[in-house]
Amino acid sequence: MADEEQESSWLIEPLGKDHDRAAFSCDREPLTEYLKTLATQDARRNVATPFAACAAGSHTVIGYYTLSSLSLELTDIPPDIAKKLPRYPVMGATLLGRLAIDQSMGGQGFGEYLLMDALRRALIASRTVASVAVLTDPLDDRADGFYRHFEFRPLQETGTRLFLPMVTIKKLFEG
Secondary structure (H helix, E strand, O other): OOOHHHHOOEEEEEOOOOOEOOOOOOOOHHHHHHHHHHHHHHHHOOOOEEEEEEEOOOOEEEEEEEEEEEEEEHHHOOHHHHOOOOOOOEEEEEEEEEEEEOHHHOOOOHHHHHHHHHHHHHHHHHOOOOOOEEEEOOOOHHHHHHHHHOOOEEOOOOOOOEEEEHHHHHHHHHO
């Protein structure tokens, strides 16, 4: 993980008008374009909440992620997890819709830093609005490997959607 000195020099906050997105460049063009053209619309419409990461004292975006809520059917949850949940047909969950870092931040543990911040925020939000898990839809095999490294697992055997139960996230931050 990134060292503490680097971490203290990064600030993550909800995307605002003062954030400079123009120079942001991710190696996945759809993630770059989303930040530049759609992120503020999604925030304004309450479709997703984008969080921008900047170096302390700067407003230039060097990474971002989005969080939103979604419904998850009990039948979609793997049986070993579902058996520990009440038999409600639909449950609340949190979608980590996008997570991207600027190419200049590669190899510094910054992706992990963003992911941990997103999971921490999802955990805090779950105390107010229930959420059984954080889900994500990796764009490609590299992203899939990244999330699986942090114990995300397939929601269904044949699907690409991954999830991390909130009880696992709680153990990560609260022991």
